[in-house]
Amino acid sequence: MNYLNSFLAALESLTSNKLRSALTVLGIVIGVGAVIAMLAIGAGAQNSITGSIEGIGTNLLFVVSGGSEDVRNPKPLTRADAVALSDGFQAPSVIGVAPLLQGSVEVTAQGESTTTAINGVTPDYSWVRNATLAEGEFINEAHLLGRSAVVLLGTQVAENLFGRKDGLVGESVRIEGQPFKVIGILEEKGGTGFTDEDDRIIVPITTAQARLLRRSTPDRVDLILVQAISAEDVPQAGQEVADILRSRHRTGIGEDDFTVFNQQDFLETASAITGVLTIFLGGIAAISLLVGGIGIMNIMLVSVIERTREIGLRKALGARKRDILIQFLAESSLLSLTGGILGILLGWTISAIVGQIAAASDTAINPVIGLDAVLLATLFSTAVGLFFGLYPANRAASLEPVEALRYE
């Protein structure tokens, strides 16, 4: 019997019991589909997070307080630190500095209320973070000095409060009960999967400090964004920032009370996390593939018992052990191969649906089905079919012809 014959015989045998074959294949379909979908979603999430980190800008450094633990009497970051960092002589690689206060507040207007993220910023923030406006104007020095009760709304917040995204300049909202005047609407950025840039409001940092986000020491800031001249200057800028802050905070060598991150650090952390996530999800999916394989073994064992007489007959007519082995292996690997192919389609469909749902809920995850995932799933499922088919096939091949023919 050549291999084409075995294949055709296996096909015929499987199609003669369609429901059973279909149910067996289903186990593999779900297993492979789950593996493909999970790997695709993992890859999509990774791309999305990487993209959103890259979207922050390659030139940015993030300075936060807190560093090595054995610093005595650590000092917080302040606006004065931020001013020092923008000194062009001490920090020639730095072109923009934006101190930030961050928090969460309740905003109400026209009886509607929403809880949202708040950023207290300086005017420089607008170009350091490239925050463009859909309408109105950004916070200026006068607002800063006067601790003005003015606010910029993200589109999501505007939508929640007013049910529209435009024509809102001049409206007033209450933040934590205090009246603020809307001076602009931030341009819609769409979800980034990391933080929703549209669901936030921006106020002058002085206003935030005085009225909304009180900190232990006046002048304190949560975060300082530092823009380097170019991506190549980021390490140099980081060094300059660290030098300035060390001398200002008078810390010993190797005992910083602040930490400087750049985008690369975030990328590495994020891809480590998503990598673990992908392996985790893929591992769970692989278990279902294993269960599918056991399903194949189960059904092949039943099939061997059912066809004991047939096996006996074939042996009486001159089938060798190998012929019977190939016949049953052909059936089980055909089952798993079919399951694998359908599973790839299912995984692709699930990924597409997840992508649609994610897009609809403003978290842009675009699942990516890599060739590696497809190959992995196909190989794995065929291997599962062969592995779990081996035992039943061997059992069939080892039947004694006399016993098998006598079997009722």
Added chain:
Amino acid sequence: MLEAVRRPLWVEVEALVTKWVVDASDLTKVYTMGEMEVHALRGLSIKIAPGEVMSIMGPSGSGKSTLMNTLGCLDRPTAGKYLLDGESVASLGDDQLADIRNRKVGFIFQTFNLLPRATALTNVELPLRYAGEPGNRRERALEALEAVGLADRVDHRPNELSGGQQQRVAIARAIVNNPSIVMADEPTGNLDSKSGKEIMKLLLGMNKERGVTLIIVTHDLAIAKQTNRIVHILDGKVEKES
């Protein structure tokens, strides 16, 4: 004392000129069932000449099925010598036995044992497939089906055929590889008397036309009497021949 038994003259003559197709001596078969040892064959000897038509009779438990399985190379004797067509087969491995069955033995069963989902043609082709023969399988299978008078039923499946027709397909399958011996185990046992007679006529015809050696296992004396030689088996030995 086998040689003293009366046989048709031409069989005697041919046996002297040619070799025996079946030459078995002192066949012993012991099964172990749990703790019990069952002696199915106790030193049985038998010789069959080419072209002979013989029947094996005996009550159940006499060892006639074991004898048939051994002669048909489905099973190995525990001890003894067995030459099939001059080849010693008593100590061959599984795959070599399969090969012998494929080339030298044709089987006909009481319950036909056709593949239920395959057409008559595919069923007859089956031994040729395992023989690994390419090319003219289809022609040879068609020829065999024609020889049993089923040329117009080649594409029918077993459930579309009568019992007699199914047994004809089985006969075609048994002779398609031009075997040295054809073993028929109660070939008419599942058929009404009319189809049974037709099948016997066909089998005896095959013997006359093609010179096929025919071994029929039966407990129907009317069937056995149509053969040239009747071997009675009792307690794993040849009781008598007639």
